[in-house]
Amino acid sequence: MNRREALKSLSALAAVGAAATTRASATEMTGYPTDMTVAKDMLPRPAIAGGARQVLTDDTAERTISAVFDRLIPGDELGPSATEAGCVDFLDAQLADRFGAGASLYREGPKRANEDDLMQTPQFIATPRERYATGLRALEAYAQARDGASFADLQPNRQDEILRGMEDGSVQLDDAVNTKAFFELMLQNVREGYFSDPIYGGNRDMAGWKLIGFPGARYDFRLYTDRLGEALDLEPVSLIPRD
Amino acid sequence: MATNQKADVVIVGLGWAGSLMAEELTRAGLNVVAIDRGPWMDTSTHTPPAVDPDELRWAIRKELFSPPKDNTLTFRNTTDQVAVPQRDFGIFELGGGVGGAGFHWAGMAWRFDPYDFEIRSRTIERYGIERADDGELQLQDWGITYDELEPFYDRFERIAGISGKAGNIQGKINAGGNPFEGPRSREYPTPALKTLRSMEVFNDATTRMGYHPFTIPVANLSQPYVNPLGVSMGACSYCGFCLGFGCGNYSKSSPQACIFPVLMRRKNFRLLTESCVIRVNKAEDGETVTGVTYVDAQGQEHVQEADIVCVTAFQVDSTRLLLLSEIGQPYDPRTQEGSVGRNFTFQTVSGVDMWIEGEQMNPFIGAGGLGSQIDDYNADNFDHSDLDFLHGAGMLTLARDGLPISKAGKLPEGTPRWGAGFKQAYKDHYQTYTTIFNQGSSMPIKQGYLDLDPTYTDKFGQPLLRVTYDYSQSDRNMAKFTMDRAVEIAQEMGAQHITPFNFADKPFTTAVIASDHVIGGTPMGADSRTSVVNPWLQSWDCHNLFVCSASVFPMNSGYNPTGTVGALAIRAAQAIVEKYVPNPGPLVEA
Numbered sequence: 001m002n003r004r005e006a007l008k009s010l011s012a013l014a015a016v017g018a019a020a021t022t023r024a025s026a027t028e029m030t031g032y033p034t035d036m037t038v039a040k041d042m043l044p045r046p047a048i049a050g051g052a053r054q055v056l057t058d059d060t061a062e063r064t065i066s067a068v069f070d071r072l073i074p075g076d077e078l079g080p081s082a083t084e085a086g087c088v089d090f091l092d093a094q095l096a097d098r099f100g101a102g103a104s105l106y107r108e109g110p111k112r113a114n115e116d117d118l119m120q121t122p123q124f125i126a127t128p129r130e131r132y133a134t135g136l137r138a139l140e141a142y143a144q145a146r147d148g149a150s151f152a153d154l155q156p157n158r159q160d161e162i163l164r165g166m167e168d169g170s171v172q173l174d175d176a177v178n179t180k181a182f183f184e185l186m187l188q189n190v191r192e193g194y195f196s197d198p199i200y201g202g203n204r205d206m207a208g209w210k211l212i213g214f215p216g217a218r219y220d221f222r223l224y225t226d227r228l229g230e231a232l233d234l235e236p237v238s239l240i241p242r243d
Numbered sequence: 244m245a246t247n248q249k250a251d252v253v254i255v256g257l258g259w260a261g262s263l264m265a266e267e268l269t270r271a272g273l274n275v276v277a278i279d280r281g282p283w284m285d286t287s288t289h290t291p292p293a294v295d296p297d298e299l300r301w302a303i304r305k306e307l308f309s310p311p312k313d314n315t316l317t318f319r320n321t322t323d324q325v326a327v328p329q330r331d332f333g334i335f336e337l338g339g340g341v342g343g344a345g346f347h348w349a350g351m352a353w354r355f356d357p358y359d360f361e362i363r364s365r366t367i368e369r370y371g372i373e374r375a376d377d378g379e380l381q382l383q384d385w386g387i388t389y390d391e392l393e394p395f396y397d398r399f400e401r402i403a404g405i406s407g408k409a410g411n412i413q414g415k416i417n418a419g420g421n422p423f424e425g426p427r428s429r430e431y432p433t434p435a436l437k438t439l440r441s442m443e444v445f446n447d448a449t450t451r452m453g454y455h456p457f458t459i460p461v462a463n464l465s466q467p468y469v470n471p472l473g474v475s476m477g478a479c480s481y482c483g484f485c486l487g488f489g490c491g492n493y494s495k496s497s498p499q500a501c502i503f504p505v506l507m508r509r510k511n512f513r514l515l516t517e518s519c520v521i522r523v524n525k526a527e528d529g530e531t532v533t534g535v536t537y538v539d540a541q542g543q544e545h546v547q548e549a550d551i552v553c554v555t556a557f558q559v560d561s562t563r564l565l566l567l568s569e570i571g572q573p574y575d576p577r578t579q580e581g582s583v584g585r586n587f588t589f590q591t592v593s594g595v596d597m598w599i600e601g602e603q604m605n606p607f608i609g610a611g612g613l614g615s616q617i618d619d620y621n622a623d624n625f626d627h628s629d630l631d632f633l634h635g636a637g638m639l640t641l642a643r644d645g646l647p648i649s650k651a652g653k654l655p656e657g658t659p660r661w662g663a664g665f666k667q668a669y670k671d672h673y674q675t676y677t678t679i680f681n682q683g684s685s686m687p688i689k690q691g692y693l694d695l696d697p698t699y700t701d702k703f704g705q706p707l708l709r710v711t712y713d714y715s716q717s718d719r720n721m722a723k724f725t726m727d728r729a730v731e732i733a734q735e736m737g738a739q740h741i742t743p744f745n746f747a748d749k750p751f752t753t754a755v756i757a758s759d760h761v762i763g764g765t766p767m768g769a770d771s772r773t774s775v776v777n778p779w780l781q782s783w784d785c786h787n788l789f790v791c792s793a794s795v796f797p798m799n800s801g802y803n804p805t806g807t808v809g810a811l812a813i814r815a816a817q818a819i820v821e822k823y824v825p826n827p828g829p830l831v832e833a
């Protein structure tokens with residue numbers, strides 16, 4: 001089985017899992033359960049590599065986020081760029097999934113004026129999916145207004161300048177977008193894409209892990225616990241089975 | 244509303260506390276029903292090695308935890324502020340399934356220090372009343388001593404198979420262990436884990452400085468083990484997917500790995516999953532409780548009657564249930580009267596991040612609780628006469644994990660966070676990073692408490708719990724003092740880049756995860772005016788109600804809480820069997 005087929009067959013499993021929920025409605029338990037098979041909703045929910053976009057369907061949005069990601073993690077002699085490593089595929093899949101829907105967030109109102117100050121961190125009722133939609137639109141509008149061109153078509157150093165401004169708070173895209181927080185969201189997600197298991201669509205060929213020497217989804221290091229301070233040069237392993 | 248068959252005991256929440264109590268109570272022959280709001284969760288079905296090593300899903304998206312959408316709190320620093328809800332994951336990383344947070348915890352398995360239990364009396368004795376009553380602090384004794392709790396710590400450690408090296412066996416100090424710990428009756432059930440590179444560097448430096456490093460006792464087992472219940476556990480493989488994760492090897496102690504295989508087979512035990520208890524029901528006489536009301540997965544309300552109710556729903560939910568059930572008098576921060584909600588505390592954390600050039604830490608080899616620690620500045624192990632704070636911190640270095648998404652933020656000051664510079668820096672520093680984490684104590688204050696929020700509600704329409712808290716000046720001074728000591732150690736360790744951090748140099752917030760350890764709300768004690776439960780964890784108000792979580796701690800020590808929760812749970816359960824059942828009524832006169 002090649003990697004692509006492996007991804008597909010795992011995702012088929014996950015799809016079954018989502019439908020046939022393991023959260024049994026009979027909640028009373030007596031005795032130790034005898035069914036020892038893995039609960040379907042615990043299996044990874046893989047990105048379908050090369051699949052059609054599910055959330056980032058707008059061309060401009062896709063071009064903008066690709067440009068941003070490739071400034072945040074550019075390609076060089078140390079390894080591929082974010083998009084080459086599949087980080088946009090990763091983001092699209094994540095935005096289509098529970099993360100994008102803000103499934104774990106408490107989203108009841110009211111959102112108070114003092115909320116972010118008290119928490120010392122911005123909080124959102126909007127979902128990450130909504131935040132990307134408005135944030136990317138605002139970034140493109142900013143580039144059009146200031147530079148008369150798409151963000152994706154600006155020179156890399158100009159792109160960096162805008163991103164730095166977003167990061168340090170000197171660029172405010174528009175009133176509806178907490179620009180600093182949107183920058184942090186993109187930075188977090190591109191790192192996730194570059195360094196998470198390739199099963200989620202990013203970190204292609206485990207390039208992120210190879211960059212730093214992380215051996216991936218290995219589960220037993222007892223052979224190495226006495227080799228203190230040695231470079232172990234372990235080949236990384238993914239949750240995707242090897243061909 | 245449906246009413247179930249009455250039980251001898253109903254247990255609300257089947258985490259560490261609930262399952263340890265259930266094990267004792269069912270072994271004594273009582274009919275026990277446990278109710279948990281989470282779904283069933285177990286090792287082979289939920290976190291086998293093919294599922295577990297996945298940083299994105301478990302450490303970043305935190306899918307094993309109960310999401311804030313379902314269970315969250317509101318927070319403010321002071322009573323004159325309007326509290327706001329914690330919307331994303333913050334310091335409340337609650338268990339998502341049966342087994343509670345004990346399934347995804349890291350596994351540092353401590354005993355508290357003898358000083359902790361008598362913090363008020365011993366502070367007054369050594370430093371005078373003005374240090375204990377400085378106007379801000381609200382110190383109180385636990386109503387129990389370390390020596391009284393020792394046999395139950397021992398029992399917890401045997402059930403969990405804790406790996407460590409004793410520093411003090413019956414008063415005899417052992418080289419290699421923690422010389423400051425309270426006397427233990429015997430050695431740990433399994434030996435300490437291996438010393439990994441970051442620990443070795445820390446041990447060498449602190450030894451040179453005259454401190455006393457030792458390996459942290461952990462619930463990550465160094466070798467195969469069979470516990471007193473006859474349950475087998477495997478050896479930890481140092482997989483490094485531990486804190487926030489399950490364990491695929493049956494080597495991280497948890498209710499699942501250590502207790503469920505026995506408990507679930509007992510004929511006198513029943514478990515109701517995905518059923519959320521919304522109230523403990525009071526009898527008409529007000530002296531006792533009759534059972535609990537819960538809502539099942541279909542939204543149906545049920546009543547479970549029982550002769551005895553044990554609330555073991557983790558610190559926040561144990562406190563909230565008492566408030567929702569109107570049991571006991573809520574604490575009033577203006578008058579300091581009332582006890583439910585009293586003495587909320589946290590963990591006061593500072594430390595340093597450091598990078599030692601040329602090092603090869605191999606950080607991905609690790610276990611959730613593994614590290615080295617010094618207790619030279621913890622508890623009352625050093626003289627505080629000329630210092631502007633009480634207590635201290637366990638100062639530790641970690642050999643926990645090298646998870647690459649999380650560690651991407653751990654770079655020396657001045658290095659780019661993105662761009663080509665970031666890639667180069669991360670490549671250069673991934674292997675050289677280590678840390679000293681000061682797990683500081685938290686002193687209770689008059690203005691730190693829990694009550695019900697007036698605005699925000701959960702999915703059942705019940706008010707959320709509201710936290711009002713900020714660090715005391717004593718804790719702030721302690722965090723600064725231990726941070727300065729950590730910088731000195733980092734220098735001795737040879738670090739070229741040192742970034743000190745101190746969570747207590749800003750106001751407290753629930754959104755920034757300094758620690759997961761939230762404490763207090765239903766303090767235990769010998770004085771019914773200042774405590775919710777007596778030293779047997781029996782409610783002063785309703786004698787057939789017992790409460791066991793970190794909510795019963797009147798303060799927090801410079802250690803993680805679970806060993807103490809476990810010991811208290813076993814002790815309370817044995818008191819129910821030996822003292823309460825033969826003679827129901829208050830075990831201590833108010």
Ligand SMILES: Cc1cc2nc3c(=O)[nH]c(=O)nc-3n(C[C@H](O)[C@H](O)[C@H](O)COP(=O)(O)OP(=O)(O)OC[C@H]3O[C@@H](n4cnc5c(N)ncnc54)[C@H](O)[C@@H]3O)c2cc1C
Nearest residue numbers: 256258259260280336343344345349350351520560803805
């Ligand atoms: C990431 C993380 C790392 C940690 N690491 C450590 C560590 O290294 N060392 C240490 O000592 N401690 C650690 N802790 C803390 C440790 O997990 C807790 O102290 C411990 O799990 C508490 O046990 P408990 O039984 O009181 O609560 P829990 O284990 O949380 O169990 C409570 C149970 O009650 C259920 N429940 C709650 N409310 C209701 C309700 N209303 N109705 C029905 N059921 C309900 C919950 O579903 C849960 O199953 C860590 C915690 C976290 C989150």
Ligand code: SF4
Nearest residue numbers: 479480482485490495
């Ligand atoms: S580090 Fe050890 S205890 Fe923790 S999950 Fe891995 S094997 Fe289990």
